[in-house]
Amino acid sequence: MSEEQIENSGEVNETAVAAEEAAEPATPVLSIEERAAKNWYVIKVQPEREDRIQNLLEEQIRRHGLQAQIRDILVPKEHLQEVRHSKKRISRIKSYPGYLFVEMDLSDEVFFIITEIDGVSGFVSADPLKPEKLPTNEMIKVLRDMENQKDKPKAKVEFTVGQRVRVKEGPFENFEGVVEEVYPDKGKIKVTIHIFGRGTPVELEFVQVEKM
Numbered sequence: 001m002s003e004e005q006i007e008n009s010g011e012v013n014e015t016a017v018a019a020e021e022a023a024e025p026a027t028p029v030l031s032i033e034e035r036a037a038k039n040w041y042v043i044k045v046q047p048e049r050e051d052r053i054q055n056l057l058e059e060q061i062r063r064h065g066l067q068a069q070i071r072d073i074l075v076p077k078e079h080l081q082e083v084r085h086s087k088k089r090i091s092r093i094k095s096y097p098g099y100l101f102v103e104m105d106l107s108d109e110v111f112f113i114i115t116e117i118d119g120v121s122g123f124v125s126a127d128p129l130k131p132e133k134l135p136t137n138e139m140i141k142v143l144r145d146m147e148n149q150k151d152k153p154k155a156k157v158e159f160t161v162g163q164r165v166r167v168k169e170g171p172f173e174n175f176e177g178v179v180e181e182v183y184p185d186k187g188k189i190k191v192t193i194h195i196f197g198r199g200t201p202v203e204l205e206f207v208q209v210e211k212m
Contacts, residue, residue, distance in 0.1 A: 002048075004064070009155040012043060018157050023117050024059060032140055032143045032144055032147065033136075033140060034134075035143060036136050036137075036140040036142075037111070037136050038071075038072075038101060038102050038103050038137035038142055039081075039100070039104060039133055040101055040120075040133060040134040040139045041102050041103075041104065041106060041123060041124075041132075041134060042099055042100070042102075042123065042124040042134055043099065043101075043102055043114060043120060043122070043123055043124070044099060044120070044122055044123070044124055045098060045099065045100055045119050045120050045121060045166050046098070046119040046123040047097045047194075048096040049079070049119045050075045050094060050098070050099070050100060050127075051075055051179050052119070053100065053117060053118075053119045053120060054073050054075050054100060054172070056117050056118070056119075057069070057070070057073060057100070057102075057117060057144075059111050060114075060117065060155060064109075064113060066110065069104055069105045069107065069110055070102060070103075070104040070105075071103050071104060072103035072104075073100060073101070073102050073103075074100070074101040074104070074141055074142075075094065075100060075101075076094070076146050077092045077095060077100065077146075077149070078091065078092070078093060078095045078145070078146075078149045079091070079092055079096055080092070081144065084206040087212050093151075093179070095142075095145060095146075096142075097209065099124070099132070101122050101139070101142060102114075106131060110158065111123075111131070122211050123156040137182075148188065152209070156185070158211065159179050159182055159206070159209070160179065160182065161177060161179055161181065161182060162178065162181065163178070163179045164176060164178055164179075164211075164212045165177060165178075165179060165183065165186060165189075165191060165209040165210060165211055165212060166209065166210055166212055167193070167204065167208060167209050168208065168209060168210050169207075169208050170204070170208050172193055172202060172204075175193045175194075175195070176193070177192050177193035177194070177202075178191065179191055180191055180192050180201060181202075186206055187206050187207075188204060188205050188206065189203070189204055189206065189209065190202070190204075191204055191209065199201055
């Protein structure tokens with residue numbers, strides 16, 4: 001076979017491979033409702049070890065070839081925005097400390113493998129030996145909360161209505177006032193400040209005030 005024929009043969013093979021890959025069906029993107037309707041179970045685990053236990057479960061899935069039975073594992077987290085030393089900081093915390101959400105076809109083998117993992121207390125169910133699926137409406141809430149957290153961190157609220165605060169920056173610096181309303185989604189509070197003997201309501205960011 002000539003060099004030209006070899007090159008042409010290679011080109012044909014690459015084209016065929018590309019065509020074959022393009023012909024493979026894409027994984028369908030499920031809606032939150034469709035995803036929540038699947039077989040979700042809740043597993044009770046030791047707090048602060050959720051991620052570690054998820055990793056251990058994934059190792060068992062690979063070891064026993066259970067990818068078809070155990071399809072998804074979630075440790076829901078939320079982004080928390082807080083202010084420390086006048087700087088905004090975003091951290092990730094567990095939305096449901098001490099719990100894992102697992103989508104699977106439960107069998108005796110799967111039950112045994114999961115419950116034997118160090119740190120797993122068991123399934124959340126009226127009868128721990130007969131786990132029940134999480135209701136779809138409850139799983140929808142879990143998934144929606146996770147989706148909302150992607151774009152909108154939750155503000156850590158450290159202020160309460162009626163609390164006295166001091167303004168530490170801005171045009172009202174060093175003024176004292178009382179919190180009238182709290183807006184967690186905005187990261188702001190409404191404070192009544194007395195200026196020239198009159199109570200004046202002003203909106204301030206969390207970062208602009210401090211507790212007294």
